[in-house]
Amino acid sequence: MYFNKEIECMSRSEKEALQSERLINVVKRVYDNVKMYRAKMDAIKLKPSDIKSIKDIYKLPYTVKQDLRDSYPFGMFAVPKRDIVRLHASSATTGKLTVVGYTKNDLDTWAECDARALVMAGATPDSTVHVAYGYGLFTGGLGMHYGTEKLGATVVPVSSGNTKRQLMLMKDFEADILCCTPSYAIFLAEEMEKEGYSLKDFNLKAGIFGAEAWTEEMRKTIENRLNIKAIDIYGLSEICGPGVACECSEQTGMHIQDDYFFPEIISTDTLEPLPIGEEGELVFTTLTKEGIPLIRYRTRDLCSLNDTPCACGRTSIKMNKVFARSDDMLIIRGVNVFPSQIESVLLSNPLASPHYHIVVDRVNNLDVLEIQVEMSEALFSDEVKAIENFKNKLAQDMASAISVSAKITLVSPHSIERSEGKAKRITDKRFVK
Numbered sequence: 001m002y003f004n005k006e007i008e009c010m011s012r013s014e015k016e017a018l019q020s021e022r023l024i025n026v027v028k029r030v031y032d033n034v035k036m037y038r039a040k041m042d043a044i045k046l047k048p049s050d051i052k053s054i055k056d057i058y059k060l061p062y063t064v065k066q067d068l069r070d071s072y073p074f075g076m077f078a079v080p081k082r083d084i085v086r087l088h089a090s091s092a093t094t095g096k097l098t099v100v101g102y103t104k105n106d107l108d109t110w111a112e113c114d115a116r117a118l119v120m121a122g123a124t125p126d127s128t129v130h131v132a133y134g135y136g137l138f139t140g141g142l143g144m145h146y147g148t149e150k151l152g153a154t155v156v157p158v159s160s161g162n163t164k165r166q167l168m169l170m171k172d173f174e175a176d177i178l179c180c181t182p183s184y185a186i187f188l189a190e191e192m193e194k195e196g197y198s199l200k201d202f203n204l205k206a207g208i209f210g211a212e213a214w215t216e217e218m219r220k221t222i223e224n225r226l227n228i229k230a231i232d233i234y235g236l237s238e239i240c241g242p243g244v245a246c247e248c249s250e251q252t253g254m255h256i257q258d259d260y261f262f263p264e265i266i267s268t269d270t271l272e273p274l275p276i277g278e279e280g281e282l283v284f285t286t287l288t289k290e291g292i293p294l295i296r297y298r299t300r301d302l303c304s305l306n307d308t309p310c311a312c313g314r315t316s317i318k319m320n321k322v323f324a325r326s327d328d329m330l331i332i333r334g335v336n337v338f339p340s341q342i343e344s345v346l347l348s349n350p351l352a353s354p355h356y357h358i359v360v361d362r363v364n365n366l367d368v369l370e371i372q373v374e375m376s377e378a379l380f381s382d383e384v385k386a387i388e389n390f391k392n393k394l395a396q397d398m399a400s401a402i403s404v405s406a407k408i409t410l411v412s413p414h415s416i417e418r419s420e421g422k423a424k425r426i427t428d429k430r431f432v433k
């Protein structure tokens with residue numbers, strides 16, 4: 001089933017024609033209305049008329065998060081403020097927030113993306129969709145909310161927090177689709193057990209999980225514990241929010257809504273575009289956005305694209321799972337380590353729980369990596385020898401996967417802080433001294 005078969009199954013050549021027409025148009029609009037783009041294009045002597053098709057996209061300059069910060073709050077808007085009907089902003093650990101503004105058409109496009117995503121995950125107009133992403137300046141809650149309404153399904157706008165009440169509502173309202181971060185899905189599963197529910201009490205079929213990186217091993221863990229299909233959804237507020245891309249039931253990469261968002265992968269070293277299939281930084285150009293159109297926006301997310309035809313019949317290009325943000329890559333004693341590698345090793349061991357925290361420090365000028373892992377209840381009540389064996393095995397597996405030695409610290413069940421939104425899995429003490 002599709003939400004918009006005509007677009008979702010459009011031939012690649014028709015899609016390319018549509019992308020070309022839209023790119024020509026958006027480049028004209030940003031040149032005429034956004035000072036920063038005019039300056040960037042003038043600096044390289046590029047005129048809007050030089051962009052004749054989507055193939056010319058490589059001529060255009062990149063946009064980075066700092067551009068948005070420098071133009072805080074509304075400097076990159078391409079329409080008068082009166083045409084903006086909603087603002088969102090993404091949290092900043094340092095510096096200013098990045099603010100995005102949507103026109104009525106932008107909101108409609110975004111809802112369309114999430115309606116398509118919901119159908120990909122198996123939702124129908126008869127579904128009840130439990131939205132446990134946060135509502136507010138974060139785009140997760142409202143994005144999935146309007147997508148559900150556009151599909152004509154029933155939305156439960158529960159937002160994040162109050163887990164006991166979430167479980168009660170999920171059961172009583174018979175939600176078949178759950179939307180939240182993957183880390184919160186694990187927490188919900190744990191709380192279900194704790195509160196004495198059985199999986200039979202729920203009507204859940206699928207979960208639409210995103211907003212943070214998660215591994216295939218985490219997917220298996222969630223699918224087993226909740227007995228649902230766990231679907232990956234990707235997005236970022238700068239581009240619109242959740243729904244820029246989403247998996248279908250084949251779970252072989254996320255279909256990018258490439259009639260609206262044109263993807264590229266570039267090398268983080270040379271910034272040159274890379275061929276399909278190679279890993280690098282994901283870059284998006286918004287083809288129809290009015291409020292704050294972005295040209296070749298560098299997302300900092302690392303992944304690869306995949307254009308093998310999908311068994312579901314959708315023709316869009318897909319993105320493979322994001323394995324890291326370039327900002328999250330840890331360099332430990334000169335070796336690049338991605339948190340996702342650590343998660344994969346942990347969750348490949350059936351005795352480990354999906355709760356962990358990574359601590360990096362510098363002791364006597366040497367980087368030290370510690371991985372705090374929660375023991376499962378079964379392991380916790382096991383003999384000391386079994387616990388020792390588990391710890392040694394984990395340390396060995398970790399060293400061969402990430403090529404640096406890590407200190408494994410086993411902690412008691414439920415001692416690592418649970419997250420209701422994006423999980424914070426890393427403390428890097430090296431840069432806070």
Ligand code: DLL
Binds near residue numbers: 090212214234243325
């Ligand atoms: O996290 C939007 C969203 C909400 C996506 C709900 C999916 C579901 P931001 O707060 O702007 O927006 O954060 C965007 O989160 O650049 C990625 O680093 C990360 N991210 C989002 N989805 C995924 C995913 C929302 N499926 C940033 N896998 C992005 C890996 C993801 N990382």
